[in-house]
Amino acid sequence: MNTPLSATQGRALYWPIQMRRNVGVRSLFAVVLVFLVAYGLLFPGLFTASGFAKFTQSWFPLALVAMAQAILMLTGGISLAIGATVSLGAVIAATTMAGPLGVAGGCVAVALTGLGIGAATGFIVVRLRLPAIVVTLAGSFIIGGAALLILPRPGGAVPAWLSDLLAGNTPAAFVLLVLIVALWKLYLATPLGLSLYAAGENPVGAYRSGVPVDGARIAAYAISGLLSTGAGLFVAAQTGSGDPVIGAAFTLNSIAAAVLGGIGFLGGQGTMRGALAGSLLLSLMISVMFFLGFTPVAQYVAQGLIIIGAVAIPQFRKVQQ
C-alpha cells in the first residue's frame, strides 16, 4: 500500500480532483473576481493595509456563518437559528469579557455555548429524527430569547484592545479566516470529516459501509454552532458592544451565501470554497454598488439579478450539455 508509487499517484490525482470540484462554481469565481477588480478600481484605498483590513472585517462574520450553514447543508441539514446564535454569541462576549471572566474566560464561554447549542440541536435532529427546519426554527426563538434575557437592550462592552486587535487597522480577521479554512481542510482529513459528505449524499449507503453517520451529523451541528457564536464574538468586538438582535439578518444571508456557492439543499453537494465565495460576493456587492453610485432601489434590483445570474449560468451549461 505505502509504496512511493501510490504516493505520487495520490499527488497527481489531488489537483485534477480539486479542479473537478470547482466545475459548478467557476462562474461564481469569475463574478467574484470581476467584483474584486471593480472594487479595487473604484476604491484604490483597498490596497492599503487599513483599507484591506476594514473590507475583510465586513466580510468575516458573513464568511463564518456561510461556513456554519454550509457544513449543515452538506450533511443534508439546515439551520434557521444561525442569526439568533450569532446574537447570543455577541451578548455573551459583551457581558463576560469586561467582567471577572476576562477575555479568555469570555472566549471559552462563547465557544462552549456554541458547541453546546450545536450539539444539542444536532442530537435532537439526528437521534430523535425530527426535521431540522422545525427544530432550528423553534431553537431560534429559544436562543434569541436567551440573548434578550442576558441583554434586554443593546449594551455591554468588549475591551478596547480586543476590538482594536480583531477589528482595527490590521488584517487580523483575514488571518483568522485563513486559519479557520486550514482547520476545515484538516477536519476533512479526519474520520468524522471524511464521513461528512457520505452522510449527506447517501446516509443509508454510508451507514451500511460502516460510516459513523449520526456522529458526523451531530459533529457538524456542533461545529456550526461554534462558528456562529464565534461570528457573534467578532461582531461584538467589531462594534465594541452587544446587541441582542444584531444577528437577525445572518440566517437568510448564510443560506443565500451557501446556495450561491453551489451547496445543494439535499446534502453531499457543493464545496466550502463555493460557500466562502458566495459570502464574499454578497459582501462585495454592498460596497461595489455604493461606489458605483446605485440608488437603493436600483441596488435591490441589481442584487437580485446578480444572484440569479451566478446561480443560473452553471445550470444553463448543464442543460446545454
Added chain:
Amino acid sequence: MMKSSFFASASALCLGLVLSLGAGSQANAAANCIKGDRKAPYTIGWANIYSVPTWMKQTQGTIEAEVETLKKQGLVDKLVVTDAQGDANVQIQQIQSMIDSNVDAIILIAGSSTAPARVLADACAKGIAIINFDSLVDTDKVTAKVNTDSSQWGDQAAKFLIDAIGGKGKILILNGPAGVSVSDDRRKGADAELKAHPDVTVLAETNTPYNVAPAQEAVTSLLFANPEIDGILSLGGALSAGAVLALDKQGREQVPITGENARQFLELWKEKGLKSWATMQPNWLGAFAAYTAVQALEGKDVPAFIKIPLPVIDNSNIDEYLARAKDFPADGYIFSPYDEELFKKLLAQK
C-alpha cells in the same frame, strides 16, 4: 410651568454635554468632529437603516428637498443614499464605504443603539460631520444628535387624556411593539401622571406594531370585554386610527383619545368630531440634520444634543393640518411646517 421645567432640564442637559466636550480641550468654537479642512461644496451621505416604510420615504423626501436648497446656495454638490434594509451590520459597512469615499458629512438613523459607535468614531476622527437623528447611538463621537423626547410624549399625552376625562375613569393604553426603546420610553413617560391620578383605572394595555389593522383587532376584542371605557391613551398614530375604527364598527360612542400626526387618524378625528390631542416625530428631522451638518462644516458651533420640541395638534389647529393633507401620502404623516428660520432657532437654543 411645564415649559419652564422642560427648558431647565434641556439646558441642564446641554450644559452637561458642553462641559463634557470642553474636557476634550477644544479651544475654538468648532463643533465636535469638525477640523475645518473641508470646503464647500460638500458631499452628504445619508445612511438610512430601512427605506421602505412611508415615514422613512417622507423623511428622505425632506432631506432631498433640503439638499436641493443647499445645492442652489453652492454649499452641497452631492447626496449619497444607502439603505441597510434593516441590517445593522450592513449599515456599518455602508458607513465604512462613505468614509472610504471621503464624504464630508454623514447623517443617519441608527439600526442599533450601540453597533455603529466604532465606525462613527473612525468617521469623526477623519473630520466628517456626523448628525445622528431619530434612533440615536450611545456615543459622543458625533457632531450632534437630534431628537424629540419620547418620555415627554407619553407625559403630555397622559396629561391631556386625564384632563379630558375629568381626572377619573376607565382607560385603555395602546402601545407600540414590546422591547422597542421608543415604545418603552413613551409608555414610561406616562407613568408619573397615571400614578398621580389614582381614580384613573387602566383596564388593559396592548402591544402591537405601529399599524392600523393589528391595533383595530386588539381594541375590538377589548371592547367586547369592557362595556364601559372613558378614554384611550394611544401612543402611536396608526394605533389611534385602529381604535377609532374599532369603536365605530361596534357602534360604540367615541371617547377622548390621544394620537399622532398619521393622516388617517387626523381625518378620522375630523370626520367623527373627536376631542383629541396628537404630537409627532417630525419628518423634517431629516432636513434639519442635513442643514445642521452643513452649518457645522461651515464652522458654526453646533450643540452636541439638539432637542426638538414636540409640535402639538389639538382641536384648535387640526384644520391647518388637514388643509395640507392632499400634499401627503394617504398612509403618511402630516408633519408641521418648517423653514430655515425654524432651523436657525433650533440651532441657537442652548
